Amino acid sequence: MPVTATLGRQPLAPPDTGAADFGRNRSGGEGADDRGIRLTRNITFALLLAVSFMGGGADVASARNEAPPPGPTTSPHERGGRGNGVTRDLPSAIAESGDHGLPQRAVEIARPFGFPITNSMIVSWIVAVGLITFARAATRDMKRVPGGAQNLLEWLVGGLYDFLEHIIGPHLIKRTFWFFATVFIFILTANWVGLIPGVGTIGWGHQTADGFVVDRPLLRGANADLNLTLAMALVFFACWIVWAVQEVGPGGFLKELFAPKGVSSGLMKVLMIVVFFAAGCLEIVSIIFRPVSLSFRLYGNIFAGENMLEAMSRVVPSLGWLLPIPFYFMELLVGLVQALVFMLLCAVFTLLVCQHGQQDVAGERRMT
Numbered sequence: 516m517p518v519t520a521t522l523g524r525q526p527l528a529p530p531d532t533g534a535a536d537f538g539r540n541r542s543g544g545e546g547a548d549d550r551g552i553r554l555t556r557n558i559t560f561a562l563l564l565a566v567s568f569m570g571g572g573a574d575v576a577s578a579r580n581e582a583p584p585p586g587p588t589t590s591p592h593e594r595g596g597r598g599n600g601v602t603r604d605l606p607s608a609i610a611e612s613g614d615h616g617l618p619q620r621a622v623e624i625a626r627p628f629g630f631p632i633t634n635s636m637i638v639s640w641i642v643a644v645g646l647i648t649f650a651r652a653a654t655r656d657m658k659r660v661p662g663g664a665q666n667l668l669e670w671l672v673g674g675l676y677d678f679l680e681h682i683i684g685p686h687l688i689k690r691t692f693w694f695f696a697t698v699f700i701f702i703l704t705a706n707w708v709g710l711i712p713g714v715g716t717i718g719w720g721h722q723t724a725d726g727f728v729v730d731r732p733l734l735r736g737a738n739a740d741l742n743l744t745l746a747m748a749l750v751f752f753a754c755w756i757v758w759a760v761q762e763v764g765p766g767g768f769l770k771e772l773f774a775p776k777g778v779s780s781g782l783m784k785v786l787m788i789v790v791f792f793a794a795g796c797l798e799i800v801s802i803i804f805r806p807v808s809l810s811f812r813l814y815g816n817i818f819a820g821e822n823m824l825e826a827m828s829r830v831v832p833s834l835g836w837l838l839p840i841p842f843y844f845m846e847l848l849v850g851l852v853q854a855l856v857f858m859l860l861c862a863v864f865t866l867l868v869c870q871h872g873q874q875d876v877a878g879e880r881r882m883t
Contacts, residue, residue: 617715617821621740622731634732635740638714642705642737672696682859683866690761691865694754698747699858702738706817706850709736710843715821725832738817738853741810748806751861755868762869771868772798809860816853820846 621633653664661669675696680688708714718732737743759768773795775787820842827842828835 617732617735617739617818617825619818621735621742622718624731624733633740634718634735635737635743638708638734639705639737639743642701642708646700646704671700675699679858679862683862684870687758687762687866687869691754691758691862694751695858695862698751698861699854702747702813702857703851703854705737705743706854707847709739709817709821710824710846710850715825725829736817736821738813739821741814744810744814745806747813747857748809751809752806755861755865758865759868768868805864809857813853813857816849820849 621635623631623633624637625632649664650668653668657665676688676692679692679695683691714734714736715732716729717734718729720727720729720731722728759771763771773792775784775791777787779787824839824842824846827839830838
């Protein structure tokens with residue numbers, strides 16, 4: 516099949532960013548311990564690669580895209596009647612553009628040694644390797660007065676550290692910052708890389724009266740694949756359980772879910788035990804569905820944004836290069852907001868289960 520690129524998107528260079536892979540020096544004078552820096556960096560690199568592999572292989576069956584059925588291809592003109600693409604009415608043009616939107620499933624483009632590789636996996640690998648390379652280059656020769664890549668990385672990591680410290684506190688940030696910063700930078704970079712011309716517009720397809728239509732894109736936005744977003748949500752869920760047990764212990768974790776709050780006695784105490792046990796059961800259901808809500812929120816927004824850009828480029832074929840431009844700026848903002856929302860929800864979920872443990876530690880410190 517022929518391979519081509521449509522001109523529905525304008526070149527937008529993704530901003531430089533880096534992975535939050537080294538500990539920040541809070542004392543201000545001396546550098547962080549090299550051993551701690553290497554450990555945190557290795558954990559971050561492993562997380563990026565693990566999420567990338569999980570994103571492509573979490574659901575192999577859903578990641579496959581069936582080839583279009585053989586048969587004659589009906590052009591948009593034949594479906595919508597006579598007339599050129601410029602004079603057709605707007606609703607019919609949008610309806611026609613929906614027929615060639617982004618596939619809901621990632622397209623399998625190769626299967627080396629029986630391992631399926633989808634187009635979204637390739638983008639996630641590109642993003643992960645790019646972030647790792649940038650972080651390694653920025654931290655290879657760290658100086659007291661940073662410059663260039665080191666300055667950018669320290670500004671990004673330092674800003675995220677201060678921002679999260681005001682939300683979850685100085686104690687919890689030391690334990691969880693490596694994950695929150697890494698997932699934010701990875702999601703943000705993946706969202707913006709998905710806007711580069713060629714992602715979703717280069718691939719295999721067929722010729723129509725309005726031009727070449729891509730049926731199987733070579734590249735696809737990483738977060739426009741539910742497998743990747745679900746994988747990141749499941750990784751957070753596992754980390755959330757570990758952090759909760761470390762902060763409050765297994766007994767404190769169960770107490771946080773089922774134990775009655777406040778002081779009561781007699782019949783009221785029995786009633787409160789029953790009420791809070793039922794509330795704990797509902798909380799468990801809520802906790803189980805948190806990875807689902809996290810993954811679908813990110814996937815839905817990114818997938819809808821890419822479909823909107825595709826639709827705008829096909830409303831008026833002769834202006835397909837111009838109409839999507841305003842929406843590109845909106846998608847840049849949406850990519851930032853969705854990365855921020857994913858990180859903040861993870862931070863708040865962690866704070867809700869660990870805040871009592873932090874209060875106990877603070878009370879013990881005041882007593883001593």
